[in-house]
Amino acid sequence: MTEIATRASNELDIRGVGKRYANSQSEHGELQVLQGIDLHVPAGRFVSIVGASGCGKSTLLRLVLGLDDQYEGRILLDGQPITGTGPERGIVFQDHRLFPWLSVEQNIAVGLRNAPFTAAQKRALVAEHVELVGLQGFEKSWPHQISGGMAQRVAIARGLVNRPRVLLLDEPFGALDALTRSRLQNELQQIWQKERITMLLVTHDVEEAVFLGDQVVVMQPSPGRIRRIVDVDLPHPRNRSDPRFIRLRDDVLGDFLDVRTEPPPGPAPDAPRWPSAIGPSGLQLAW
Ligand SMILES: Nc1ncnc2c1ncn2[C@@H]1O[C@H](COP(=O)(O)OP(=O)(O)O)[C@@H](O)[C@H]1O
Numbered sequence: 537m538t539e540i541a542t543r544a545s546n547e548l549d550i551r552g553v554g555k556r557y558a559n560s561q562s563e564h565g566e567l568q569v570l571q572g573i574d575l576h577v578p579a580g581r582f583v584s585i586v587g588a589s590g591c592g593k594s595t596l597l598r599l600v601l602g603l604d605d606q607y608e609g610r611i612l613l614d615g616q617p618i619t620g621t622g623p624e625r626g627i628v629f630q631d632h633r634l635f636p637w638l639s640v641e642q643n644i645a646v647g648l649r650n651a652p653f654t655a656a657q658k659r660a661l662v663a664e665h666v667e668l669v670g671l672q673g674f675e676k677s678w679p680h681q682i683s684g685g686m687a688q689r690v691a692i693a694r695g696l697v698n699r700p701r702v703l704l705l706d707e708p709f710g711a712l713d714a715l716t717r718s719r720l721q722n723e724l725q726q727i728w729q730k731e732r733i734t735m736l737l738v739t740h741d742v743e744e745a746v747f748l749g750d751q752v753v754v755m756q757p758s759p760g761r762i763r764r765i766v767d768v769d770l771p772h773p774r775n776r777s778d779p780r781f782i783r784l785r786d787d788v789l790g791d792f793l794d795v796r797t798e799p800p801p802g803p804a805p806d807a808p809r810w811p812s813a814i815g816p817s818g819l820q821l822a823w
Pocket residue numbers: 557558567569587588589590591592593594595596
């Protein structure tokens with residue numbers, strides 16, 4: 537094993553990160569989208585990020601992916617500043633972004649296009665990842681022949697096939713129906729336990745965030761910043777009906793609704809914490 541490989545631990549360090557976009561409608565001609573983001577993600581950790589729409593979650597993932605180097609602060613992977621995109625960081629988006637003219641296995645192989653492997657090694661890696669996401673028998677299928685959930689599995693396999701050290705997931709299950717979403721959450725959890733890759737998941741779904749995350753980062757908008765980080769100290773796989781799970785989920789959810797709603801005009805000590813139209817079971821919030 538090389539010295540670099542021995543030292544590599546897949547630790548991600550986000551220090552004092554801020555990001556502004558030019559915006560003619562803002563007071564100073566620019567919009568502060570992220571401010572003072574400090575996040576330390578130890579190797580192999582699963583971190584979920586939740587936050588209102590527009591609070592900069594996708595922007596943060598773009599910076600970690602290396603698509604944009606115009607930001608304040610530092611982003612380090614194993615102590616080294618990230619520079620541009622690189623094979624050690626993979627991403628999965630909400631829309632699967634498969635190429636319609638490529639088969640399932642060819643789409644997965646796209647993740648290996650710049651990888652220093654022989655054709656035979658690439659074939660073996662694709663086959664391994666087809667199996668990892670349970671798509672054996674569909675290797676030759678076209679994207680239009682498979683379901684949304686299967687397409688998202690292909691996108692996850694494509695994100696993992698290059699064996700990244702960090703996998704970024706931007707609302708990967710947001711467009712799927714509830715049953716498929718829950719199945720894929722279980723599968724992602726198993727993949728993470730097997731591969732032990734550092735994962736950073738942005739989601740709208742508080743239950744998903746708590747189900748998968750070792751930590752849940754709650755962000756708040758204007759400018760996008762971290763409101764608090766909640767440790768989810770429950771063993772995997774998690775039981776969604778465990779009272780401790782429900783308590784943590786409702787704690788995070790309540791935090792959110794605090795951000796979203798104006799304080800009531802007068803003291804209302806007995807008022808329910810959730811607006812009745814939403815309720816604690818309405819977990820998929822329309823932010
Ligand atoms: N390329 C861009 N140029 C200007 N403003 C942008 C750009 N990308 C995102 N924004 C703005 O930055 C804010 C955060 O966006 P985003 O990171 O997509 O939020 P989230 O993923 O949390 O919904 C939004 O107000 C959005 O309009």
